[in-house]
Structures are given as structure tokens and as C-alpha cells.
Amino acid sequence: xxxILNATVMxxxxxxxxxxxxxxxxxxQFQRQCVACHVVRDAAGEVLAGRNARVGPNLYGIAGQQxxxxxxxxxxxxxxxxxxxxxxxxxxxFVGYVQNPTDWLRDKLENRRARGKMAYRxxxxxxxxxxxxxxxxxxxxxxxxxNLAAGASNPLNQGx
Numbered sequence: 368x369x370x371i372l373n374a375t376v377m378x379x380x381x382x383x384x385x386x387x388x389x390x391x392x393x394x395x396q397f398q399r400q401c402v403a404c405h406v407v408r409d410a411a412g413e414v415l416a417g418r419n420a421r422v423g424p425n426l427y428g429i430a431g432q433q434x435x436x437x438x439x440x441x442x443x444x445x446x447x448x449x450x451x452x453x454x455x456x457x458x459x460x461f462v463g464y465v466q467n468p469t470d471w472l473r474d475k476l477e478n479r480r481a482r483g484k485m486a487y488r489x490x491x492x493x494x495x496x497x498x499x500x501x502x503x504x505x506x507x508x509x510x511x512x513x514n515l516a517a518g519a520s521n522p523l524n525q526g527x
């Protein structure tokens with residue numbers, strides 16, 4: 368009995384951390400809305416989702432990663448500042464950002480001059496959650512969970 372309980376607990380802890388999203392629906396949304404600007408490319412250079420888009424950053428392993436820190440992408444100053452302050456891509460942060468990048472950055476940084484470079488907005492909250500669930504499937508799940516757990520105490524990473 369103890370072995371079964373331990374196995375169950377380990378399986379729960381190893382599962383990806385996202386609350387309300389549907390990864391299958393997120394994949395569909397990604398293919399319709401995000402591929403024009405974004406790609407999901409692993410460290411070996413294999414494109415896992417999207418095309419060879421370069422307008423936005425590579426979204427591989429975004430869940431639990433520092434905001435504004437994907438390699439080989441020139442971010443705006445505001446999003447870099449937020450990441451340097453300890454902001455990570457949680458579901459709440461991702462959803463807030465993709466729904467209204469500039470307003471979300473202004474709120475998080477408490478700076479009315481902050482600006483986001485992403486022009487597109489995901490209007491529906493559930494679609495944004497689905498996108499995060501989908502993107503959370505790419506990357507090392509143990510690292511994602513560890514990063515999310517480590518960043519949980521930072522107020523920048525907590526939902527409203």
C-alpha cells in the first residue's frame with residue numbers, strides 16, 4: 368500500500384503544472400494564431416510546432432522560464448526588466464500577458480511607461496490558458512515544475 372501511495376504522489380509531482388488549460392485545444396489555437404510569429408524549436412534545432420517564424424521568440428520550454436530571456440531574441444526593455452526582477456512564465460503571467468501585453472507589463476512593473484512589443488492579443492481567457500497548457504508540454508517537465516515551484520513565492524508570479 369505504501370509503495371502504491373508513493374508512486375501516486377511521485378506521478379502527481381511529475382505531472383506538468385498548469386491549472387485550467389486544455390493542451391489539445393491549445394495546439395489548435397497555436398496553429399491558428401501563433402505560428403505567424405512564433406515557433407517551438409528544441410535545443411537540437413528541430414521544429415516541434417509552428418514554422419520558421421522570427422518575429423516572436425522561440426516558445427520551447429517557456430513554462431517556468433524567466434520572462435524575457437529566451438536566447439537569440441531581442442526583447443523590449445519592460446519585459447526584460449520584469450524577468451530580471453524574478454518574473455517567470457506561470458499560467459497566470461502568460462494569460463495576463465497574451466491578453467494585453469502593454470497593460471499587463473504596466474501593472475506588474477507599476478510603471479505607466481512600460482510597453483509590450485507583442486501586438487496580437489488573445490481575447491478569450493480560456494484560449495490563453497489552453498495555449499499555456501499546450502506550450503507547457505514542450506520541455507523538461509521536471510525542470511518546469513521545479514522552476515514554477517521555486518518562483519511561486521515571488522509576488523510577480525502570483526495571480527491577481
